[in-house]
Amino acid sequence: MKKTFVLDTNVLLYDPTAMRRFEDNEVVLPMTIIEELDRFKKQPEMIGRNARQVSRELDDLRSQGNIIKGIDLENGGLLRVALCDRETLKTLPIELEGDRNDNAILAVALELKKHCQCRVVMVSKDTNLRIKADALGLEAEDYETNKVDISELYTGLAEVTVRSDKIDQLFKHDAITLEGEFCPNQAVMLVDEINPSHTALAIVKDCHQHSSKLVALNEIANAGVLGIKARNREQKFALDLLLNDAIPLVTLVGKAGTGKTLLAIAVGLHKVSDEHSYTRLLISRPVIPMGKDIGYLPGDIKEKLTPWMQPIYDNFDLIFGAQSPKDTKEKRSLHPHVRRGHEDLIERGLLQIEPLTYIRGRTIPQQFLIVDEAQNLTPHEVKTILTRAGEGTKVVLTGDPEQIDSPFIDAASNGLTYVVERFKNDPLAGHITLSKGERSPLAERSTELL
CATH class of the missing domain: 3.40.50.1010 (5'-nuclease)
Incomplete structure (x- = not known):
């Protein structure tokens, strides 16, 4: 009926x-x-x-x-x-x-x-x-279209028990073939069936119905980028996906302090300034005001954006070592990025930071685009952003579905989780859910207890 x-x-x-x-x-x-x-x-x-x-x-x-x-x-x-x-x-x-x-x-x-x-x-x-x-x-x-089951959200990570010779083969040849069904670009932790402490990390390269090819992580993913080193396996997997230019869409989901934005910015700077794989690092985030629009803030566009973009600037300060009292002036000058700072990168056209308000109607080619706080976007808004990506552009969406400020969406209906589920079987995309907070012992404890 x-x-x-x-x-x-x-x-x-x-x-x-x-x-x-x-x-x-x-x-x-x-x-x-x-x-x-x-x-x-x-x-x-x-x-x-x-x-x-x-x-x-x-x-x-x-x-x-x-x-x-x-x-x-x-x-x-x-x-x-x-x-x-x-x-x-x-x-x-x-x-x-x-x-x-x-x-x-x-x-x-x-x-x-x-x-x-x-x-x-x-x-x-x-x-x-x-x-x-x-x-x-x-x-x-409730309006159920575009909703996902947040309790069953794809994590991008699998743990597989294998014979020890499979792990040895991966270390020796940087690639193995493994039976089983996997998603494209899925992160896999191989665990020795006899000795559980004997493990290896790999990424699914080519997946088929009954077997898949797995490759070892990028060496840079293990060594770190611009002094930012992975502190857990999920961060290593995230760095590998971010460093892989063959994956134009990467989604990073995790609670506060898991390193989502920091890793994305570090790799973006490395790709733009060191490898020259992209012409510019473009960072954007939705402006979700608490009752007031961005236009009511005083000053020019830079001054208006500062309160909304300050979390981005904080990550640059951490990368450049500007907030570390232990770093001497000589130590900070070892890397050219530290001498320039993000303001000089903006002046040179290598870095652009702007709200998502201005992204509609644009075509963004050959850029490393980071959309922070993507959990505050609707599926329609995320579609608008992804369709802006031109030839050679890599898009990184980061966010925490448990911290949503928009009044019309929730953890199950936001654009970030929607993209994770819709793209999990697509070879153009990779995803990792980061679970362990690395900001500080206090921040991690606060997330657990509060």
């Missing part, structure tokens, strides 16, 4: 194509949604663009028929706008007075349930609205 889905505004702001994602069922948009879209469309960020996109699409659909009676969609579904019935609105509990827009959506769903013979489901990404709907006897669901 066909269903009727009543959508909340936040569903369309999260995914502007949501109207067409309910197969051959009926999709109902309460009139109050049009009013809310008009309010959001003036915002400059992705939310504003999504609101404008939905408004334009509804305007185009208007030419195909009466939007109140319903317009047939190409997938066999029906889309219509529903008006709120005043009498139904008056039946809502007194506790709900004052929340006009949410009440109008609830009233539309209640009216449909009263007269419709089919199953009526309200879809919202607002947890409280779903609770209210349930209290009123309505069926309510």
Whole structure:
């Protein structure tokens, strides 16, 4: 039996194509949604663009028929706008007075349930609205499209027990063939079946249905980059994926202090300034303000960006040794990067740091692009970023799904985890989940206890 889905505004702001994602069922948009879209469309960020996109699409659909009676969609579904019935609105509990827009959506769903013979489901990404709907006897669901099971998120790491001669063969020839099913570019830890302390690290090079070729880690991954050395096996795997130019997309997931951003920046600098594999290191992160937009900050663009980009600058300070009281001036001058600093790299055009607000519409060729805090992006926003990548560009997405500031996404519906799951079987991508914090004993302990 066909269903009727009543959508909340936040569903369309999260995914502007949501109207067409309910197969051959009926999709109902309460009139109050049009009013809310008009309010959001003036915002400059992705939310504003999504609101404008939905408004334009509804305007185009208007030419195909009466939007109140319903317009047939190409997938066999029906889309219509529903008006709120005043009498139904008056039946809502007194506790709900004052929340006009949410009440109008609830009233539309209640009216449909009263007269419709089919199953009526309200879809919202607002947890409280779903609770209210349930209290009123309505069926309510979260928007599940693009969601992943965060408990089963692909880690990019496998541990395999093998004979000791397999490990010896890897050390001798830097490559082995191993039976079993693996994902492309998956990190594998080989453990001796007799002596568990006898181990080796490898990356899946070519994977087939029954056997795969594994190669030893890049020597630089073991030695470190620009003085930044891996402190655990996940960091070694991450360095190997970052150093491999044949893998244009790398995702690094991990809690605070696991070294995601630091490793990405160190390799990016190495690739741009030492190996000259890319023309520029471009670092970006979403600007998720706590109630205020970036435009309200005083000063020029550099001064506006400083509070948002300071975590990036902190990583440069660590790489350049600027914050280490033990480093002498002579020691810091041993490497040319230390003498220049990130400001000089910016002046020379080797480094660019900017918010994601300005990335739409660009083509980014031959660059090492790092998108930090990618867990605050929607799947649609990540798609926009990845489609900006031109020929020869490597994209690195880093983030912690447990630290999300955006109001419309969560650990299961953000763009970072979505990309990890969708690309896990693609040879163009590599992923590692970093689990051990290396920032400091205090930071690691705080993550565990607090």
